[in-house]
Amino acid sequence: xxxxxxxxxxxxxxxxxxxxxxxxxxxxxxxxxxxxxxxxxxxxxxxxxxxxxxxxxxxxxxxxxxxxxxxxxxxxxxxxxxxxxxxxxxxxxxxxxxxxxxxxxxxxxxxxxxxxxxxxxx
Amino acid sequence: xxxxxxxxxxxxxxxxxxxxxxxxxxxxxxxxxxxxxxxxxxxxxxxxxxxxxxxxxxxxxxxxxxxxxxxxxxxxxxxxxxxxxxxxxxxxxxxxxxxxxxxxxxxxxxxxxxxxxxxxxxxxxxxxxxxxxxxxxxxxxxxxxxxxxxxxxxxxxxxxxxxxxxxxxxxxxxxxxxxxxxxxxxxxxxxxxxxxxxxxxxxxxxxxxxxxxxxxxxxxxxxxxxxxxxxxxxxxxxxxxxxxxxxxxxxx
Numbered sequence: 001x002x003x004x005x006x007x008x009x010x011x012x013x014x015x016x017x018x019x020x021x022x023x024x025x026x027x028x029x030x031x032x033x034x035x036x037x038x039x040x041x042x043x044x045x046x047x048x049x050x051x052x053x054x055x056x057x058x059x060x061x062x063x064x065x066x067x068x069x070x071x072x073x074x075x076x077x078x079x080x081x082x083x084x085x086x087x088x089x090x091x092x093x094x095x096x097x098x099x100x101x102x103x104x105x106x107x108x109x110x111x112x113x114x115x116x117x118x119x120x121x122x
Numbered sequence: 123x124x125x126x127x128x129x130x131x132x133x134x135x136x137x138x139x140x141x142x143x144x145x146x147x148x149x150x151x152x153x154x155x156x157x158x159x160x161x162x163x164x165x166x167x168x169x170x171x172x173x174x175x176x177x178x179x180x181x182x183x184x185x186x187x188x189x190x191x192x193x194x195x196x197x198x199x200x201x202x203x204x205x206x207x208x209x210x211x212x213x214x215x216x217x218x219x220x221x222x223x224x225x226x227x228x229x230x231x232x233x234x235x236x237x238x239x240x241x242x243x244x245x246x247x248x249x250x251x252x253x254x255x256x257x258x259x260x261x262x263x264x265x266x267x268x269x270x271x272x273x274x275x276x277x278x279x280x281x282x283x284x285x286x287x288x289x290x291x292x293x294x295x296x297x298x299x300x301x302x303x304x305x306x307x308x309x310x311x312x313x314x315x316x317x318x319x320x321x322x323x324x325x326x327x328x329x330x331x332x333x334x335x336x337x338x339x340x341x342x343x344x345x346x347x348x349x350x351x352x353x354x355x356x357x358x359x360x361x362x363x364x365x366x367x368x369x370x371x372x373x374x
Contacts, residue, residue, distance in 0.1 A: 086128055
């Protein structure tokens with residue numbers, strides 16, 4: 001289980017290691033898809049729903065390893081209300097008819113940030 | 123049913139954000155619905171938003187003035203007039219009325235042709251007494267230029283009541299007396315934290331409150347049943363009640 005504080009509207013990257021239910025490393029195959037969901041409560045529509053096929057800037061992995069790099073871009077969190085969110089990392093396993101398996105769950109706290117300009121004025 | 127709080131915020135409140143064990147997570151999942159049920163019961167309504175269908179009045183109104191007997195739809199119907207021009211909707215706060223159908227021969231929707239006529243028209247036949255824009259705390263629907271039937275189950279009301287998760291999260295200031303409805307979340311979280319600790323202490327074998335002690339040759343006695351005596355199934359903690367007090371349903 002992980003806890004991550006993410007400043008709203010700021011870019012953040014972190015890595016997670018995919019493990020099986022026994023806690024052993026579990027490699028990701030090239031045909032697999034990694035999904036990352038950010039949500040509150042039992043709502044049907046996550047606040048963020050990213051995957052390694054469509055959102056390559058957000059979710060990346062190296063086939064044959066168990067390392068997943070997750071990146072939240074400025075635009076991903078700039079519209080979110082600062083609050084406590086549940087997070088889930090899953091692998092859609094191509095070797096098992098695309099069964100989705102949760103490999104990590106955690107908590108992402110979106111924290112408030114200062115307003116004003118965020119660009120490089122140079 | 124929409125949850126009022128999220129498991130993750132409970133774990134954060136307990137200081138277990140990154141260290142929660144599988145048992146902690148399971149216990150959090152267990153206590154959240156229980157804590158939320160306690161506060162829903164205390165205030166007297168569901169809190170989170172849903173659409174309801176109710177057949178009203180729930181019992182015959184006492185103030186029927188003139189009773190008549192007639193056959194409607196092949197059924198003998200005891201009818202009459204009442205001087206009641208208001209109905210109380212059971213769920214609060216009422217946000218909108220989807221439809222109202224009045225049928226003085228109906229039997230709580232169980233009759234073959236119950237409520238087969240046209241719906242009443244909002245603003246013409248009835249009005250919802252909004253406390254503030256889009257929020258009716260007293261649940262009163264007033265009949266315009268007339269009265270409601272006195273017999274139970276002759277008015278079918280479909281309506282939306284309660285708050286969306288987004289409204290509770292945002293702490294919208296739409297509570298009674300312009301209070302923030304963030305209070306529901308605060309109360310549910312506090313109740314869940316207390317309940318979590320009660321269960322945790324119970325299963326971890328921690329003793330209950332001190333019931334007696336002495337200083338000479340130190341000794342103390344502890345309650346063996348702290349969970350039973352402090353259980354929220356019978357009583358919410360006072361600090362949770364304090365938060366919810368402005369929201370307790372006072373009307374019928």
